[in-house]
Amino acid sequence: MKSLVEAEALDAADPLRSFRDRFALPKGVIYLDGNSLGALPKSTPTRLQAVAVEEWGQGLIRSWNSHDWVGAGRRVGAKIAPFIGAEPHEVVVADSTSANLYKLLIAAVKAQGQRRTILSEPGNFPTDLYMADGAAWSVGDARVKTVRVADIVDAIDDDVAVVLLTHVHYKSGAMLDMAAITAAAQAKGALVLWDLSHSVGAVPVDLNGCNADLAVGCGYKYLNGGPGAPAFLYVAERHQAVLRSPLSGWFGHAAPFDFGDDYAPAGDIGRFQCGTPPILGIAALEEGIAQFDGVNRAALFAKGRALGDACIALMGEYCPEMELVSPHDAGSRGSHVSFRHPHAYAICQALIDRGVIGDFRAPDVLRLGFAPLYVGFADLWRAVEVLTELLRDGSWDAPHYHARNAVT
Incomplete structure (x- = not known):
């Protein structure tokens, strides 16, 4: 996946793309934390x-x-x-x-x-x-x-x-x-x-x-x-x-x-x-x-693996300072990918402030999760793009991003 255009093409060809519409995802938010709390189905309320x-x-x-x-x-x-x-x-x-x-x-x-x-x-x-x-x-x-x-x-x-x-x-x-x-x-x-x-x-x-x-x-x-x-x-x-x-x-x-x-x-x-x-x-x-009704589970699991693989490749190319913690082999990995950085907490908070929601696990791990029903390849591309910008301009290092919340 070398460009946003290619990411959007992958989403267009995704057999699960219509299932995203079953979820009430906030506009302008890239949600990569379904491995911690799943998104709200529109039918639940x-x-x-x-x-x-x-x-x-x-x-x-x-x-x-x-x-x-x-x-x-x-x-x-x-x-x-x-x-x-x-x-x-x-x-x-x-x-x-x-x-x-x-x-x-x-x-x-x-x-x-x-x-x-x-x-x-x-x-x-x-x-x-x-x-x-x-x-x-x-x-x-x-x-x-x-x-x-x-x-x-x-x-x-x-x-x-x-x-x-x-x-x-x-x-x-x-x-x-x-x-x-x-x-x-x-x-x-x-x-x-x-x-x-x-x-x-x-x-x-x-x-x-x-x-x-x-x-x-x-x-x-x-x-x-x-x-x-x-x-x-x-x-x-x-x-x-x-x-x-x-x-x-x-x-x-x-x-x-x-x-x-x-x-x-x-x-x-x-x-x-x-x-x-x-x-x-x-x-x-x-x-x-x-929300899984009608979902081909083989396609679901394959998409999760593909998103993880794409994440690892993009992070390696654009954010090499983030050390991969998760297994590189998709067959030995779940549907989230983790990276180590001494200031992972502040980086995570800066990402959230810009609409990219992942999470932090002590002492130094940033987790990015891929719930295949509603996360797409364009979401991933944009998330890495935001992270790359944060790392390059150092804006993650603002004092308020280092202050710990009760839930991380």
């Missing part, structure tokens, strides 16, 4: 109004039955299943990614006999490590161990109960070989819990094809479910009757409306629900997922 005014306002409590509020977690989980290579009955929408990590980590450790180690990598997404620490503390005699991902398989010994890894790394964008790691860990008696938060809706995922055990993921990145959207979890069918959630809320009960005193977990994926499902949040997530 209408859907939320209908749920609030009609289902809640008019239906009142009757809507638990008439609009299947009670089954919302399972229904939307089943819609996520094709994105991750799972069966509909293996996925449920519930709680947050953090809470789902906690549930599955403790369930895995408790099911693994005398094994008491949760194994992960240093630099994993913080909530994964924090929840692992909390799960180990809750179990009492468990511990968390971290080793370089290249050493993960060798580090699995007779005490490792579960391996916790993120499929696409939140900072570098590096994508792990799910099939190989899962098989190697299982051969040594460990379960594997995959965090799919930066994968689902952006790269191919085939949990059942990899014989995966457990997975979690969020709904507000590539699935466009909105800020704080409910998360999802996956438990392979073969594990559902054995693993038990430590958060034994009433929606995980086999018969919640019998109102019995004693807890009896549901016999299927429903046992991993906890409290009452957040209906408005699930409705927004369901609408976000609906």
Whole structure:
């Protein structure tokens, strides 16, 4: 991609170009942060109004039955299943990614006999490590161990109960070989819990094809479910009757409306629900997922890879002072590309001020994300053009760009 004209030609030939119109993108903004918060689908406000005014306002409590509020977690989980290579009955929408990590980590450790180690990598997404620490503390005699991902398989010994890894790394964008790691860990008696938060809706995922055990993921990145959207979890069918959630809320009960005193977990994926499902949040997530209707997933993933490749090439040519952090090989990378610079935060803020929205991850990384449904090649060209100008004229170095916001 050597010019804006060529970028525009690529967009014109893009089989996904019409899907951009499904999103309410602000005029004059180039949005390269869908890997952190997906854009707003145009249909979501209408859907939320209908749920609030009609289902809640008019239906009142009757809507638990008439609009299947009670089954919302399972229904939307089943819609996520094709994105991750799972069966509909293996996925449920519930709680947050953090809470789902906690549930599955403790369930895995408790099911693994005398094994008491949760194994992960240093630099994993913080909530994964924090929840692992909390799960180990809750179990009492468990511990968390971290080793370089290249050493993960060798580090699995007779005490490792579960391996916790993120499929696409939140900072570098590096994508792990799910099939190989899962098989190697299982051969040594460990379960594997995959965090799919930066994968689902952006790269191919085939949990059942990899014989995966457990997975979690969020709904507000590539699935466009909105800020704080409910998360999802996956438990392979073969594990559902054995693993038990430590958060034994009433929606995980086999018969919640019998109102019995004693807890009896549901016999299927429903046992991993906890409290009452957040209906408005699930409705927004369901609408976000609906934006993929009619999308050729092979074309979607190919476009994400092509955008990443083009970004790396353009940055190498025009912004060589930005050091590539992500893998160069598209097959080993998610749908965001990261670059290191000692003043990445200020540069990111200056970009945002000029309508190019990426984000920063401490201590020195600028991330540019490519949600293929609404990001085009011309967006990328213009973004690199703006960044090139900033780096050349030094305008990013204004004092106010260095002042840290609460959210980076």
